[in-house]
Amino acid sequence: xxxxxxxxxxxxxxxxxxxxxxxxxxxxxxxxxxxxxxxxxxxxxxxxxxxxxxxxxxxxxxxxxxxxxxxxxxxxxxxxxxxxxxxxxxxxxxxxxxxxxx
Numbered sequence: 233x234x235x236x237x238x239x240x241x242x243x244x245x246x247x248x249x250x251x252x253x254x255x256x257x258x259x260x261x262x263x264x265x266x267x268x269x270x271x272x273x274x275x276x277x278x279x280x281x282x283x284x285x286x287x288x289x290x291x292x293x294x295x296x297x298x299x300x301x302x303x304x305x306x307x308x309x310x311x312x313x314x315x316x317x318x319x320x321x322x323x324x325x326x327x328x329x330x331x332x333x334x
Contacts, residue, residue, distance in 0.1 A: 256292070259285040 263285055269278050 256289070259289055263289075 263282055266278050266282055271279055
């Protein structure tokens with residue numbers, strides 16, 4: 233009943249998920265190891281990199297919103313498939329004859 237993707241799609245989704253998780257872990261590790269570095273002052277490359285990784289981490293906080301929206305759309309699609317299949321099964325020759333007799 234559920235529409236499943238091909239094997240290639242599943243492998244690709246798994247790979248993207250692993251890369252995303254790796255990005256989050258390495259960003260957190262970089263921030264935690266370089267948080268108390270010797271700052272060279274203005275235009276410190278380490279401070280700029282920490283700022284960029286922190287910006288990345290705060291940007292991905294919006295990802296759960298998109299995930300919930302995607303799940304809701306998926307359930308809506310599944311509901312419409314189930315509903316349409318129920319309507320099709322109720323239209324048999326016997327049910328049509330019973331409807332005409334009633």
